[in-house]
Amino acid sequence: MATAETAAGVLDPVLAFALVGALGVGGQWIAWRLRLPAIVLMLAAGLIVGPVLGVLDPAAQFGDMLQPMIAIAVAIILFEGGLTLDFHSLSDAAKGVRRLVFIGGPLGWLASACALHFVAGLSWESSAVFGGIMIVTGPTVIAPLLRQAKLSRRPAALLQWEAIVNDPVGALAAVLAFEVVVVLQTATGAGHAVQQLAIGIGIATALGLAAGWGMATAFKRGWVPEYMKVPVLFVVLLGVFALSDSVLHESGLLAVTLMGIWIANAGLPSFTELYRFKEHATVLLVSGVFILLAAGMSFERLMILDWRALVFVAAVILIARPLPVLIALALTNVPWKERFLVAFTGPRGVVLVAVAGLFGDRLAGLGITDAERIAPLAFVLVAATVVLHGFTLSPFARALGLSAGEKPGVLILGGSRWSVELAKALEKMELPVMIADTNHARLRNARDAGVPTFFGDILSEAAEERVELMAYEKLICASENDPYNTLVATDLAPEFGRENVFQLKRVKQASSRHALPATLGGRPLAQELTFMEANAQIAGEHEFRVSTLSEEWRLEQWRKQLPDAIALAELGPGGRLHFLDPGEDPSDREGMKILSIGPARAERKNGDEAKEAKAARVAGQGNAAPVSSKGGPATG
Template sequence: MEDGTLLLVVGALLAGGIVVSQLGDRLRVPGLVLVLGLGMALGSDGLGLIHFDDYGLARTVGIIALALILFEGGLAAGLPEIRPVLRPALALALVGTTLTAVLAGLAASWLLDLSLLEGMLLGSILAATDGAAIFAILRGSTLRRRVARTLEGEAGLNDPVAVLLVIGFGSWITTPGYGPADMAVSFVVELGVGAVAGLAIGALGAALLRHVPLTTPGLYPVASMALGAIAFGAGDALHGSGFLSIYLAGLVLGGTQLAQLEAMATFHDGLAWVAQLVMFLVLGLLVFPGDLPGVGVQGTVLALLAAVVARPLATVVATTGSGFALREQAVLGWAGLRGAVPVVLATFPVLAGVPRSEEFFAIAFFAVLVSTVLQGTTFEALARRLGVTTGQAALPERPAAPVAPPVPVASRA
């Protein structure tokens, strides 16, 4: 494909993604789900306009996109906003995600006649919530501020936990001698190293941006992008969680008093939207719709069990003692939207050579579609019915950065 043609195709795909995502907002359907549908329609098993079956490239695109989305989520929130709800957010991310994975895994093992480890692997894939979908819903919601901030914090902290669970159970299946002790050590080390790297690099980068002025305002978004890339890369290179590292770096930078913070946040908001659209389109292209009817019943039942049973039960356990009323816990439980993240995670076992992994991919994709449409279209209505909404936006707009008054020009004598 010639360079001009390639740019034309990329531009057309992004424009199509924007159109269908806006259409989704009008139809009260999560717009990014329609972007997935657009990718499926254009792929080999749809109109056949684009042939794509590269799981490795899809995983790479997904990892980069998720990193950009998590950095933007942290930058938009800021550590001072998340700190008051850090305890329940961490509990949901650690305890809630793990318990959801176990309950969904037991259901998958029974429903699909899988081994216990295979069921846990599939349950871990489905336990991941999607930061992009949750951030999008919260920014158009009137949910109570503390509940919304808890969900926002969990959305950023949940992905690293789900990634480690998927990699751990995949290694347990494919690597002789690998066991629960190895998985537990890896879990602690990766989260610990990722947390230290993210906080340290975020603090150092924020200090440099605060004390070392750049020659032009246009360099500040570039500097913040470099900070995010360094945080993810350093966390990963040190055998930690790059996802946790980049999210925490974003949180630290977002809580820093910088006149250029608004410009950086706006830049990364646009960059995150590009990442979301590209990721959802690529994952849609990777799916062959003809494979879905064969797993439709199992995927639907598994999605319902994960959304209606596993996630709500895990939420109650994780948030007990955190000061949430039962109706707030119900909303937190129903807000575990699945999206592109479980689909990206479903590529991991395929590339690791786990038996039946392509079947897991189709099941996970179908379950994600059912879960996202069901929960995404009813979340706000449920919150209103339970009285967990207010008359104000759940996540207020960041105040504009102060503009310095013009310096008067001395008049000539």
């Protein structure tokens, strides 16, 4: 039986795996709870258990398997990134993405190489190879940052596409520079090196596209059963990566990225399920790789750096990154604010550290002594950019007006009177709200009330292009169509989180014949009413009300003043909106805002009846008795 620790004083490999998983996933969960950048916490956790405490030493525990493990993890991460690159999501950002790749990439390579040579003091050989890798901005970092920052669609698309496409491009740029260095150092024929590079890129492209087409065809024609689609996809992915990498190192990254892009744009009916599983796997891999890379960095390697390393990092952040991006996006339709946001957002991630370490060792083997500084420089650059952008991207985006929503908003499906009154109450709580409906006429009351609306199917491609879903944290399905409510709630639950999707009670919900499993539909609201019951309640002189608790006026006083009110949601001082479960009491805290529904106040009733009477007279019905919202004659 394996002991808890080996003779070397480090953890058993099984315990090491468990520790990496616990730190990675735990760090992401804590970051979600505290609203902190997840990458920063994972980086800190890896440094603490690695160089600081010496508990985790990846090289000692995993040995020769460490580099293949990281390489395969990076390949899967890039494949998942390719799965997100649906050409429909580009829309008006397409020109900007092309320029960032074809113009910004080469310019970034040149600027990075100059910074490495003139600022960090590396030789031109090391600078050329490392500069190619530095154009990689890293989907492993961009994805968590975008999830947290909630950027507007176009700058988010620019950053995401640039990160994923430039990852294999940067690796191949390093391969090209390395082959040139090999020619210069070993006097190998330049023609042979170029031939090898062209063959490797050609085979990688052919393998990636062929594998993507083959998987899409097999899935569409039912050649693979549903339960085997993900395992088959994994096996093909690993095969494509290994075959391509055996021809030309790092070309496997290009192959798997192209494979993912093809599948993303193949229109597969089961694509959503495939992508969600891959997304979950990527969360595990990103966290694990970051922990391993941080834990594997020793203080001895970092100590070979001097003050010029800090100046180099500053030069990259302030010059080598922004200048090529601004030049690439010049004369495009991208607004200046978005250009500045993209230019000054360049976090580096896993691929940079992994590939830099690999080529640093190979250059050192050729006799280039300063190549030993490449890996520490890469780690310092990753750490600095991750911490910087992790804490500044959200406020920077808000300052430029490019955040999809600073406060967690609410998206309401259905333009009924109940929905409009609820939206007006939520706006009083200073929350962004939108009402969506497939019927233009049903949105009239919402438009008259000044509530933002979307006309169309919320599941359509038009909604993907026009609705900033990132701006909304909660979804309330409240249309008059129960099956449609259930469909939308079920489809968007993974995007919003199942705990944030709610639905009005279905008419036949109590019948065992029509009962649905827990996996379908949304959660019930505190007041379990059907569409008809909810709107009848509003028509029956009930209203939504927002109350704020204070030191003198607490929950007990609120209940005494509003004995018939039913609390639906609460908004804490920190801005977190929480819809209450049936029977759940709101929190009794100072500054807590309570959204409730109850009988309308007397002044509200009289005001509504006066408006109805005036409207009746304007319509030429002045001789008829006005009708109150209850349906009887109005008084007063």
